[in-house]
Amino acid sequence: MSDKTILGSKKVLVSGGTGFVGSATVRALADKHPSCAITIIDRSPPRPQHVVPEKTEFMKVDITSPSEVSKALQMIRPDAVIHTAGIVPALADRFGRRVEREVWKINVQGTGNMLDAAAKSGVEAFIYTSTCCVTTDDMRLPYPNIDEEWPTSQTSLIYGESKVAAAEALVLKASSSHMATCSLRPSVLFGPGDYQLVPSIHACIAKYETPFIIGDGLNLWDVTHVSNIADAHVLAVENLVTSRTAAGEAFFIQNNEPITFRDFCLVIWAHFGHVPPFEVHIPEGLAYVAGLVCEMATWVTGRTTTLSRGSVRDACAVRYASGDKANAILGYEARIGIEEGMRLSCEVRSHSKRIYTHLPLICLMSMAGVSG
Amino acid sequence: MGFIGNAIYLAFHPTQLRSIIQWKVWHNPPHERNAKNDTETQIICYKFLDQTSRSFSTVIKELHPELLLPITVFYLVLRGLDTIEDDTSIPLETKEPLLRNFKDFLTQDGWNFTGNRPEEKDRELLVQFQNVITEFKNMKPAYQAIVKDITDKMGNGMADYCVKAATEDASVKTIEEYDLYCFYVAGLVGEGLTRLFVEAEFGNPALMKRPELQKSMGLFLQKTNIIRDIREDFDDERRFWPKEIWSKHVNEFEDLFKPEHKEAALNCNSEMVLNALEHVEECLFYLAGLREQSVFNFCAIPQSMAIATLELCFRNYAVFERNVKITKGDACELMVQSTQNLNVLCQTFRRLTRAIHKKNTPKDPNFLKISITCGKIEKFIETIFPSQNAEDAKRRVSGELSKEELEKRKAEAENKSDVFFLLAIMGVIILIVAGVMVAAAWMLGARFDLAWQEIRSGNFRPPAPKSLTHNEL
Numbered sequence: 119m120s121d122k123t124i125l126g127s128k129k130v131l132v133s134g135g136t137g138f139v140g141s142a143t144v145r146a147l148a149d150k151h152p153s154c155a156i157t158i159i160d161r162s163p164p165r166p167q168h169v170v171p172e173k174t175e176f177m178k179v180d181i182t183s184p185s186e187v188s189k190a191l192q193m194i195r196p197d198a199v200i201h202t203a204g205i206v207p208a209l210a211d212r213f214g215r216r217v218e219r220e221v222w223k224i225n226v227q228g229t230g231n232m233l234d235a236a237a238k239s240g241v242e243a244f245i246y247t248s249t250c251c252v253t254t255d256d257m258r259l260p261y262p263n264i265d266e267e268w269p270t271s272q273t274s275l276i277y278g279e280s281k282v283a284a285a286e287a288l289v290l291k292a293s294s295s296h297m298a299t300c301s302l303r304p305s306v307l308f309g310p311g312d313y314q315l316v317p318s319i320h321a322c323i324a325k326y327e328t329p330f331i332i333g334d335g336l337n338l339w340d341v342t343h344v345s346n347i348a349d350a351h352v353l354a355v356e357n358l359v360t361s362r363t364a365a366g367e368a369f370f371i372q373n374n375e376p377i378t379f380r381d382f383c384l385v386i387w388a389h390f391g392h393v394p395p396f397e398v399h400i401p402e403g404l405a406y407v408a409g410l411v412c413e414m415a416t417w418v419t420g421r422t423t424t425l426s427r428g429s430v431r432d433a434c435a436v437r438y439a440s441g442d443k444a445n446a447i448l449g450y451e452a453r454i455g456i457e458e459g460m461r462l463s464c465e466v467r468s469h470s471k472r473i474y475t476h477l478p479l480i481c482l483m484s485m486a487g488v489s490g
Numbered sequence: 491m492g493f494i495g496n497a498i499y500l501a502f503h504p505t506q507l508r509s510i511i512q513w514k515v516w517h518n519p520p521h522e523r524n525a526k527n528d529t530e531t532q533i534i535c536y537k538f539l540d541q542t543s544r545s546f547s548t549v550i551k552e553l554h555p556e557l558l559l560p561i562t563v564f565y566l567v568l569r570g571l572d573t574i575e576d577d578t579s580i581p582l583e584t585k586e587p588l589l590r591n592f593k594d595f596l597t598q599d600g601w602n603f604t605g606n607r608p609e610e611k612d613r614e615l616l617v618q619f620q621n622v623i624t625e626f627k628n629m630k631p632a633y634q635a636i637v638k639d640i641t642d643k644m645g646n647g648m649a650d651y652c653v654k655a656a657t658e659d660a661s662v663k664t665i666e667e668y669d670l671y672c673f674y675v676a677g678l679v680g681e682g683l684t685r686l687f688v689e690a691e692f693g694n695p696a697l698m699k700r701p702e703l704q705k706s707m708g709l710f711l712q713k714t715n716i717i718r719d720i721r722e723d724f725d726d727e728r729r730f731w732p733k734e735i736w737s738k739h740v741n742e743f744e745d746l747f748k749p750e751h752k753e754a755a756l757n758c759n760s761e762m763v764l765n766a767l768e769h770v771e772e773c774l775f776y777l778a779g780l781r782e783q784s785v786f787n788f789c790a791i792p793q794s795m796a797i798a799t800l801e802l803c804f805r806n807y808a809v810f811e812r813n814v815k816i817t818k819g820d821a822c823e824l825m826v827q828s829t830q831n832l833n834v835l836c837q838t839f840r841r842l843t844r845a846i847h848k849k850n851t852p853k854d855p856n857f858l859k860i861s862i863t864c865g866k867i868e869k870f871i872e873t874i875f876p877s878q879n880a881e882d883a884k885r886r887v888s889g890e891l892s893k894e895e896l897e898k899r900k901a902e903a904e905n906k907s908d909v910f911f912l913l914a915i916m917g918v919i920i921l922i923v924a925g926v927m928v929a930a931a932w933m934l935g936a937r938f939d940l941a942w943q944e945i946r947s948g949n950f951r952p953p954a955p956k957s958l959t960h961n962e963l
Contacts, residue, residue, distance in 0.1 A: 259886075263872040267880035336844055338865050376869050381850070381861040388852040438869060457858050 124356050125151040131196035131241075133181060133232060134203030136160040138311050139247055139304070139347055141168035143200055146348035147355070148174065157194050160203065168311045181228035188235040198243040198355045199236045201289075203228060204282065229285040233292045233299075243358030244289065244299040245351055250340065250370055250439055252283040252303060260436035262338070266368050266443050290366050298358040298365035302350050305372040305439070309344030309459055316463045319386045328387055328394040333402040333434035335380040340372035340438040343459035346452045347371050353448040364447050370439035373452045373459075379433065382456075389464035405430040496818075506819025513822035517829065519552040520784040531621040535562055538615050538622075542569045549791055554784045556690050559625060560633040561788075564682060566622045567596065567641055570603075570615055575648045579607040582656050589649040593642040595619075596626050596634075632689050640682035647674035661729050665765065668732040669709065672716070676708035683789075692782035703779070706772035707789065713766035714796040717759065717803050720746075722813055735761050738855075747810050753853070756805050761856050763804045763846070767863045770797065771870045774839065778832055778874065790828040790835050794842075798824055801842045805849050836871045843867045 130147060134140040135158030144156055148171040156171075159179040164170050179190045181203050191199075205224045229246065236244050252270040253261065261268075270283040286301045293299040308315045322328050350371040357364040387393065409427040416426075444450040454462075500507040528536070539547045539562050550561055571592050574585060584605065595601040601623055603616040615622075626634060651674070662668045684704040687693030697703060716723070716730040723730060729743055739758035740746055746755045773793050780786045798816050803809050816824075827838045847864040850857055932938065 259878070262877055263869055264883075265880065269880070269884045336847065338868060375862045376865040377858075377861055378847075378865070381852075381858070384852040385858045385861075388857065393852050438865075440873065456862060460858065 124360060125154040125198075127153070128197040128359065129155045129157065129194065130198045130200065130355060131157050131159060131191070131194055132200045132202065133159050133179075134201070134247075135170065135174070136162055136164045136168055136176075137202060138168060138307065138344060139351075140200075140202040141170050141311065142309070142344045142348035143202060143351040144170045144174055146345065146352050150352055157196065159190055167313065181231055182223045184231045184234070187231040188238065191235040191239040191241070195239055196236075196241055198245070198359060199232065199241050200245045200247075200351050200355065201229060201232050202247040202351075203232075204247065204285070225282055225285045226288070229288055233288060237292065237294075237297050241297050243355055244292070244297055245354045245358065246286060246289040246299065246301045247347075247351070248286045248289075248301045248303045248368065249282050250303045250305040250372065250437070252286055252368075253439075260337075261438070262436050263438060263440050264370070265440045266370060286368065290368060293366035298362045300354055300358060300364045300366065301368040302347065302354060303368060303370050303439075304342040304347040304350075305340035305370075305437070307342050307344050307347065308463055309454075310462060311344065312463060316386055319383050320390060322383070323387055323390065323392045328383070328392065329396050329398050330400060331380055331397060332400050332405045332430060335399070336378055337434055337436045338376035338438050339379050339382070339435075340370075340374075340376055341382060341456060342372045343452065343454040343456070345454050345459075346373060349453055350444065350448060350450050353450055357448055367443075367447065369444040369448060369450070370441060371444055371450060372439060372441060373454075373456055374441040375452070375456050376438035377456060385460055386464060389460070402430065402434045405433075500819070503817075503819060506817055509819045509823035509826065513826050517826065520787065521552055521554050521558075523551050523558060524555075531624045532559065534618065534621040535559075535566060535625050538566055538569075538618075542566070542612050542615060545792075549788045552784055553788055554690070554692065554782055557686060557692070557785070560629050560637070560686055561683070563622060563626050563629065564637050564640075564686070566615065567592075567626070567637060568644065568679065569612060570619060570622070571641065571645055571648065573606060573610055573612045573616055574603070575652065577606050577610050580605060582652060585652055586649045589645040589652070592645040593638050596623060596638055596641065599623060599627075633686060636682055636685045636689065640678050644674060644678050647678070662732045664734045665732050668730070668734075668765075671730065672709045672712040673705060676712035677705045678708070680704040680708035687780065687782075687785055692780065692785045694779035694781065697776065697779045703772050703776040706769040707776050707793070710766060710769040710773050711792055711796050713762070713769070714799050714803075717762050717766060718799055718809060718814060720759075720809055721811060731758070731762060735765065752807060755810055756807060757854050757856070759803065759809065760805050760850075760854050760860060763800055764856050764860050764863060766800060767843075767846070767860070767867070770839065770843070770867050774832075774836060774870065774874065777835065783829075786832075787829045790832075791825055794824045794828040794835060794838050795821065797839055797842045801845045801849075804846050805851070805854075833875050836875055840868060840871050 125147075128151075132140050132144050132147075135144050135156075137160065140158070140160070141164070144158060147154060147156055155175075156173075157175040157177060158164070158170065159177045159181070161178070161180055163176060163178065170176075175194075177190055177194070179186050181187055203224070205221055233244065253264055253268045270286065286303075289299050289301050306315065350369070354364060354369075384394075406427055409430040413426050441450070441452075500510075523536075525533075525536075536547075536551070539550060543550075543565070546565065550565065551558070553561055571589065574580065574588050574592070577585075580588075588603070600620045602619040606613040606616060626637065629637075651671075662671055681701070681704055684693060684697050688695050688698055720731065724743075724747065731743070731746075733743075736743060736746065736758050738761070739754040740751055745751045746758060777786065777790055777793070780789060795816065798820060802814055802816055806814065808814050824838065827834050843864050847861065850860045850864070854860070
């Protein structure tokens with residue numbers, strides 16, 4: 119299956135290829151299939167924090183413009199498209215509806231544009247980067263070990279994610295004998311090039327936020343190292359240009375090592391030599407009320423606060439998925455475990471002098487449910 | 491602790507007492523041994539079973555009659571082998587052939603062994619070993635072959651170990667050696683038992699195709715014992731903790747017991763626990779393959795005791811100072827939970843895994859590994875017994891109700907209307923009774939009009955009786 123010649127003479131287009139997931143996917147593809155021709159389309163050119171191999175082509179394309187997209191695809195004529203471009207509303211906006219229109223435009227219309235143009239230019243394989251959160255709809259319920267049979271919701275409270283679900287539905291519906299499509303659903307992402315998750319967890323040390331635990335701290339989450347989701351993209355392309363057993367399917371992709379979010383943070387802090395001196399357990403109910411108060415404050419003052427009922431529920435949620443389907447059909451296995459991935463992330467971080475945006479832990483927890 | 495000590499302890503720990511009472515009162519053995527038809531040699535065998543093992547004899551004696559005797563004999567044979575190996579007074583020249591040929595003695599009528607030193611606690615078993623041999627020969631040939639094969643493997647394994655101990659350093663160095671040692675001591679027993687279960691059709695034959703599962707069953711128990719008994723073994727100059735693990739934390743094995751290396755000792759202890767926890771998933775998987783209640787109980791009780799012991803020992807410095815043990819109440823609670831079904835047992839495992847998880851600290855170099863291992867166990871339990879399924883989730887999204895929910899709702903509505911009906915009847919009765927009383931009072935001449943007037947003018951109480959004044963005489 120993973121014969122290096124499969125994609126040898128193929129052209130692959132990666133949208134959002136200068137981003138976190140996109141650039142990692144380009145690197146993985148170039149590593150495994152050196153003779154494969156890769157073109158990146160993105161709004162912004164390659165940046166130093168997301169390195170892409172030198173021989174990849176870059177084209178500046180705005181995916182919300184149908185004409186630009188179709189022009190680019192007609193010109194490149196790729197055999198496969200990996201569509202990683204998308205937007206997830208940042209942090210505080212996650213539970214609000216401020217960026218509603220933009221999210222809709224990029225995630226749903228943008229994906230639609232890509233699908234139309236791809237079908238017209240004879241693309242064989244189309245892979246979409248979704249998120250595991252398309253399934254976790256009703257936030258009051260736990261989601262232990264969910265599989266792909268679970269329903270997705272397009273009316274979720276979490277606006278950005280619901281739009282991803284809508285886009286995913288478009289992609290899966292478009293699968294045909296001409297163009298096979300599939301969707302990959304990673305969980306919380308971390309790894310090199312992550313300027314949000316690890317840095318903001320690190321920032322909690324300076325703000326004395328490390329002792330606080332909301333809920334029992336035993337709820338399990340999935341995390342995904344970015345090179346693992348990159349591997350999954352390569353496997354999906356290989357599948358869709360050969361056996362096509364993944365056509366029209368969605369797959370949960372994660373490290374398959376569910377971990378409590380609390381422990382994930384503790385490990386990062388420990389890497390920087392910090393152990394919380396004591397622990398304060400905040401009962402979920404109390405935090406929920408505090409979230410409600412903050413939301414009312416937002417409503418009154420118009421300023422967004424970081425704490426909300428949604429973010430509290432996020433912090434206490436159980437969300438992990440089964441990796442069986444991805445393993446059976448794509449042959450996916452996490453190559454980089456959490457431990458190794460975390461070590462790499464933290465090493466990069468301690469060598470760098472960059473000043474990161476400081477985000478409170480609470481908002482970080484809400485963000486953690488979102489993949490970039 | 492003594493009886494009074496126990497009584498005081500239990501008086502202050504009512505939940506423990508409750509567990510003990512529950513176990514004693516409510517536990518119904520799936521099979522009870524019928525001692526009436528036992529032969530003389532059988533009675534002797536069961537007597538030795540009681541003497542040599544307190545913990546195992548209860549569960550063995552509740553086994554299905556088909557396997558009761560074979561497993562008793564199997565246990566006694568291995569115990570006999572162990573008694574020879576443990577006895578340091580027997581010189582190697584005598585010991586080695588005894589261990590290697592032990593399987594042949596099983597078919598030699600009247601064989602016994604009197605060469606043990608008097609202080610060896612199970613000496614008597616070997617002195618009267620001819621009884622075990624008689625029972626061995628009465629077993630089905632298939633069972634005999636299994637017991638003999640395992641005795642052969644274990645006897646040779648022990649002999650190899652003794653030779654190695656005499657000629658070179660026998661301390662456990664690598665994790666691989668540690669696993670191998672545990673395999674000889676406990677893993678082989680697991681193999682023998684599994685073959686007996688499958689032969690008797692009490693176990694899924696697929697268990698034979700995945701030998702790593704039964705290997706894990708044995709290794710998990712043995713590793714837990716080794717972690718718990720660290721102090722006792724150290725005092726007896728035995729070392730089972732592999733150097734590959736302890737050398738990461740201390741320079742010399744003895745340092746583990748020095749107070750100045752307390753942190754290092756705890757970290758070493760947690761790495762040992764982590765090593766044992768890696769077997770849990772396979773143990774649960776194995777238990778899912780058992781088909782008979784008594785066999786399930788027989789396998790499940792030691793496993794739940796082991797995870798509870800592991801939880802007790804995890805990052806507990808007391809293990810380096812003395813022998814720690816789970817309390818009798820906890821043991822009874824675990825036995826109750828291990829003798830129902832796999833689901834109940836899994837919930838126990840989940841509870842204890844979480845307890846271990848809670849004691850995990852980021853100061854520990856293996857913090858993340860332990861956290862992930864605990865998470866994986868929980869995920870595994872969730873795969874065998876999902877707490878929710880996709881069908882329910884779909885219904886929830888579409889707003890439909892499941893059959894049970896609909897029925898429940900209907901029953902609730904019925905209950906509600908019943909309650910309303912009852913209340914209404916009571917109201918009517920009260921009205922009637924009140925009406926009758928008022929009517930009766932009116933008939934008897936009560937002046938409601940005067941009463942009404944008084945109330946309207948604000949006199950709610952009857953006028954106070956005039957106070958009696960005592961005139962001076």
